[in-house]
Amino acid sequence: xxxxxxxxxxxxxxxxxxxxxxxxxxxxxxxxxxxxxxxxxxxxxxxxxxxxxxxxxxxxxxxxxxxxxxxxxxxxxxxxxxxxxxxxxxxxxxxxxxxxxxxxxxxxxxxxxxxxxxxxxxxxxxxxxxxxxxxxxxxxxxxxxxxxxxxxxxxxxxxxxxxxxxx
Ligand code: NI
Numbered sequence: 001x002x003x004x005x006x007x008x009x010x011x012x013x014x015x016x017x018x019x020x021x022x023x024x025x026x027x028x029x030x031x032x033x034x035x036x037x038x039x040x041x042x043x044x045x046x047x048x049x050x051x052x053x054x055x056x057x058x059x060x061x062x063x064x065x066x067x068x069x070x071x072x073x074x075x076x077x078x079x080x081x082x083x084x085x086x087x088x089x090x091x092x093x094x095x096x097x098x099x100x101x102x103x104x105x106x107x108x109x110x111x112x113x114x115x116x117x118x119x120x121x122x123x124x125x126x127x128x129x130x131x132x133x134x135x136x137x138x139x140x141x142x143x144x145x146x147x148x149x150x151x152x153x154x155x156x157x158x159x160x161x162x163x164x165x166x167x
Contacts (some may be wrong), residue, residue: 001037004052008090009139011053012099018048018055018135020072024113028058032069032111035060044089046127051090057108059131063123073108075132077119084126088121088140096113096152100144104128 007013021028037059039047046061059070082103089093105119108126118128130132130140141149141156 001033003041004038006036006038006042006047006051007053008088008092010160011090013050013053013055014090014134014139015137016050016136017053018050018057021109022058022072024109024111028056028071029111030061031056031058033070036062036067036069039089040132042089045123046058046131047089048131050134050137057135059108059135061127061131063127068118069110070106070108070118070131071110073128073132073135075104075129076117077103077105077108078125078129079103081119082122082126086126086140086143088129088130090134091140091156093151095147096140098140098145100126100129100143108134121130126128 017021035047035049035052038052045063048074049056049058057072059073078101081098082102083099086098102125103121104125107115107117110116139150144152
């Protein structure tokens with residue numbers, strides 16, 4: 001297992017749609033292991049493969065109940081609404097209240113190639129939506145209200161140019 005550097009905004013790999021995994025082999029097993037180790041080290045509750053520079057549809061997460069992974073996940077269903085202070089390892093150190101559906105159900109494959117499904121509200125629902133967003137090249141920034149997004153992008157650009165107040 002290995003810890004990989006986590007790509008951060010504005011890395012273009014975070015904006016590109018990830019490709020489906022066509023064959024679950026040793027490489028994908030190693031990818032899942034590496035992603036889990038990278039996520040735990042960060043630490044975070046979820047990680048998508050593009051965040052370590054691999055444009056494949058693979059996510060891992062652990063909301064406190066142990067490690068899980070999903071290969072080629074699809075969001076099947078969402079409902080309700082819930083606002084929660086959400087962050088992203090690729091936009092480090094920042095949190096915004098983000099309104100999303102409270103409940104989510106997702107299906108994908110595990111490393112044995114078997115179909116698995118996760119469904120839940122609150123943190124589980126949130127993590128499923130957030131990580132599957134990453135696979136489509138969508139970052140938390142796109143989930144912010146227009147005004148908040150504009151301000152966030154302004155701050156991030158200034159920071160990237162070294163104009164930010166924080167070092
Ligand atoms: Ni994220």
